[in-house]
Amino acid sequence: MERWDAVVVGGGFYGLYLAEQLAARLRRVLLCEAGPALMARASYANQARVHNGYHYPRSVLTAVRSRVNFPRFVAEFRPAVDATFEKLYAVARRGSKVTAGQFAEAMRRIGAPVEPADAATAGQFAEAMRRIGAPVEPADAAQVRLFDRDLIEDVFRVREYAFDSVRLCDAMAERVRRAGVTVRLNTPVERVWSLSGGAVRVRAAGAELVAGLALCCSYAQTNAVAAASGLPVIPLKHELAEMALVELPDALKGLGVTVVDGPFFSCMPFPPRGLHTLSHVRYTPHGHWYDGDATHRPAYEVFAAADHTTAFPHMARDAARYLPALARCEYRDSLWEVKTVLPRSEADDSRPILFRPDHGIPNYHVVMGGKIDNVYDVAEELAKRLDATQTPTREAA
Numbered sequence: 001m002e003r004w005d006a007v008v009v010g011g012g013f014y015g016l017y018l019a020e021q022l023a024a025r026l027r028r029v030l031l032c033e034a035g036p037a038l039m040a041r042a043s044y045a046n047q048a049r050v051h052n053g054y055h056y057p058r059s060v061l062t063a064v065r066s067r068v069n070f071p072r073f074v075a076e077f078r079p080a081v082d083a084t085f086e087k088l089y090a091v092a093r094r095g096s097k098v099t100a101g102q103f104a105e106a107m108r109r110i111g112a113p114v115e116p117a118d119a120a121t122a123g124q125f126a127e128a129m130r131r132i133g134a135p136v137e138p139a140d141a142a143q144v145r146l147f148d149r150d151l152i153e154d155v156f157r158v159r160e161y162a163f164d165s166v167r168l169c170d171a172m173a174e175r176v177r178r179a180g181v182t183v184r185l186n187t188p189v190e191r192v193w194s195l196s197g198g199a200v201r202v203r204a205a206g207a208e209l210v211a212g213l214a215l216c217c218s219y220a221q222t223n224a225v226a227a228a229s230g231l232p233v234i235p236l237k238h239e240l241a242e243m244a245l246v247e248l249p250d251a252l253k254g255l256g257v258t259v260v261d262g263p264f265f266s267c268m269p270f271p272p273r274g275l276h277t278l279s280h281v282r283y284t285p286h287g288h289w290y291d292g293d294a295t296h297r298p299a300y301e302v303f304a305a306a307d308h309t310t311a312f313p314h315m316a317r318d319a320a321r322y323l324p325a326l327a328r329c330e331y332r333d334s335l336w337e338v339k340t341v342l343p344r345s346e347a348d349d350s351r352p353i354l355f356r357p358d359h360g361i362p363n364y365h366v367v368m369g370g371k372i373d374n375v376y377d378v379a380e381e382l383a384k385r386l387d388a389t390q391t392p393t394r395e396a397a
Ligand SMILES: Cc1cc2nc3c(=O)[nH]c(=O)nc-3n(C[C@H](O)[C@H](O)[C@H](O)COP(=O)(O)OP(=O)(O)OC[C@H]3O[C@@H](n4cnc5c(N)ncnc54)[C@H](O)[C@@H]3O)c2cc1C
Pocket: 009, 010, 011, 012, 013, 014, 015, 032, 033, 034, 035, 038, 039, 040, 041, 042, 043, 044, 045, 046, 047, 048, 049, 050, 051, 187, 188, 189, 190, 217, 218, 219, 220, 221, 224, 225, 241, 242, 243, 337, 338, 339, 340, 368, 369, 370, 371, 372, 373
């Protein structure tokens, strides 16, 4: 049987990033990816937002962690970051869970720069910004005129970027190669067992191997290996998510727009395709289900069996009420993926990380981050764990 110091399950952004971290400490690290390519699932099919806190006015912790991780991610992955567009956050007058004032106040508390995009409210926000020492630029009334002001209370210009998942994948593939990680594609991990002395037996693509530790980074499939191994299933909520890929009309080119905080929409650049994603809180989810011990079914199976008829006409029709120029966007395609969150995120739309060391058996660790930049928080927890268990360093091994 092959012996490895660590086996990482899943070749998404998390698996790649954490495999590199492990390879800094351990000599023999193997990454098993079930599919034929790296970063081809949620790490590709997502809204590509590099979060800076604005999206989470109801969850201070997630907003603050986003603020902390944003500059780090942008610096570390600069060639994969698209900062060439202007990002607007608009607060709806009706149906929103926050008012424009609450949004601005929540952002002020976490130190996220919010600039007035509305000449009519510029004075008010200039004053708020002056109080926290944030630079205030002249308001752009033309951007505000894009919105239906009967439905939109206020519009803010913010600093939020998009990432190019293909470039991110190229960067991470090169980094794990340099770190000496062995990558195997088309290699699904099927089961894990505990061995004496704390080692983990792993069955991957029908072959068995032994690892000092196994780290599960399979996101929507987080519970699949655990369930097949008779280990506890972690409560998770899955959504079958569709994001339409659209060509924006000239009036909206160079912009990203998010209307918060309720059943509204987001339109973000999707750099790998040179298009924008259009998502809608009401129409992007085509259904949801929960993982539970009695009910567990691998999420990719549910996904594959589901109906993939686009809801783009509904998304566009409703979004155009707030941003009329969207009525002229042209549908090109859709990205479909399973979106997985912890059930407790339902209340406040937060994105806490999942870190379950020794999940069911010693040295089988399970992680999941609800967004790309959460990887820093997961990496920190993993490092603490490895320090605490005195995993030998690469040099000492
Ligand atoms: C619709 C949607 C929109 C999103 N928008 C954003 C956003 O704007 N910004 C943001 O930061 N985050 C966003 N996210 C969240 C983000 O995509 C995820 O947090 C992130 O991609 C998770 O990375 P991962 O590596 O854990 O998962 P994945 O990229 O899904 O990687 C998991 C990998 O594990 C593999 N795998 C599964 N089972 C096995 C097995 N048994 N053996 C071996 N391999 C296996 C899969 O094939 C896959 O490649 C969004 C997610 C979705 C779905």
